[in-house]
Amino acid sequence: MIVLLPNHKYDTAKSILALQQQSYSTEAMLIDNFEIPALNETVESIRSxxxxxxxxxxxxxxxxxIAYEYQEKKLQLTRLVVHPDFFRRGFASYLLKYLLNQHLDTLIYAYTSEKNQPAIDLYHSFGFVISxxxxxxxxxxxxxxxxxxSYA
Incomplete structure (x- = not known):
């Protein structure tokens, strides 16, 4: 089930942070970079x-x-997080498809490590190109x- 997360609520922010730390710790090992800013966030930074x-x-x-910031027909994907036990089961694809369907006439962009081939492959499968x-x-x-x- 997909739902909007009220990140300003303490318990929700705590759940977001816990999941984020598990996922990004795995990514840090994959890309050999443990300086991912999200690994140093706090419940309060998620809440705010x-x-x-x-x-x-x-x-x-x-x-x-999935998290994003939207402004004037531009949407920046800021986080796409999946619990490591659920990697490669379609969760990221399902969330990305949901978001793309909500923002049909929007330029959508994301940043990721050049070493994160699974993320790059996922984005490519949805028509993203490296700009x-x-x-x-x-x-x-x-x-x-x-x-x-304009991607069909």
Whole structure:
């Protein structure tokens, strides 16, 4: 079941943070970079975030979520998180499809590590293309992926 997550509520933010830490810890190992900012967040930073969070629940438990910021026909995907026990079971695809259907005439973009091939492959499967590459201050390679509304 997909639902909007009220991240300003303490218990919800706590659940978001716990899931995020599990997922991003696994990603950090995959990309060999443990400086992912989301790993250092707190319940309070989740509560005060201006992002919109949408969660996927299985048997009453939050197992995945997507978060984004929307502004003037542009939507930045800021987080796409799946519990490691549920990787490669379609949860990320289901959330991404849900979001894309809600924002049909919107430029949607996301940042990810150039080393995160599973994420890049997922975005490519939904019509995203790499629009640019850059490096973080620590030299870690990143990509920006975009999907325009004209994609069919």
């Amino acid at each position: 975030s201006k992002e919109t969070f949408v969660g996927y629940f299985v048997e009453g438990e939050l197992r995945a979520f 640019r590459t850059f490096s973080l201050s620590d030299g870690h390679p990143m990509v920006v992926l975009e999907r325009h509304s």
